[in-house]
Amino acid sequence: MTLVRFLDSAGRIDREVEAAEGINLLDLAQANGQKLEGACEGAMACSTCHVILDAADVGRFAPPSEEEDDLLDFAAHVTRTSRLACQLAVPAGDPLDVTIPPGAYNLDR
Numbered sequence: 001m002t003l004v005r006f007l008d009s010a011g012r013i014d015r016e017v018e019a020a021e022g023i024n025l026l027d028l029a030q031a032n033g034q035k036l037e038g039a040c041e042g043a044m045a046c047s048t049c050h051v052i053l054d055a056a057d058v059g060r061f062a063p064p065s066e067e068e069d070d071l072l073d074f075a076a077h078v079t080r081t082s083r084l085a086c087q088l089a090v091p092a093g094d095p096l097d098v099t100i101p102p103g104a105y106n107l108d109r
């Protein structure tokens, strides 16, 4: 199990959850009340699952594909450590901090 901390755009911890290694990060976020719409349900046709990782955690994931990089170009508040949560599986090991960018919303939540 890996401790995943979801932070708001001000850096405050919104939710902490123990997650099984390999679980999809978007699914985990949505199951824990995070405001990520995930409009295309992981088909890489939107960027509404944009999250920001800590720089120290970037290397715990496979690098983004060219398609993911292209989609991130359309996301607001992109940083050098931005990723699409639908493309990430929770890694084993140290706690993982995941920041929800400013302006993220999900009208269903």
Ligand code: FES
Binding pocket: 026, 037, 038, 039, 040, 041, 042, 043, 044, 045, 046, 047, 048, 049, 071, 084, 085, 086, 087
């Ligand atoms: Fe659409 Fe991730 S849910 S790209």
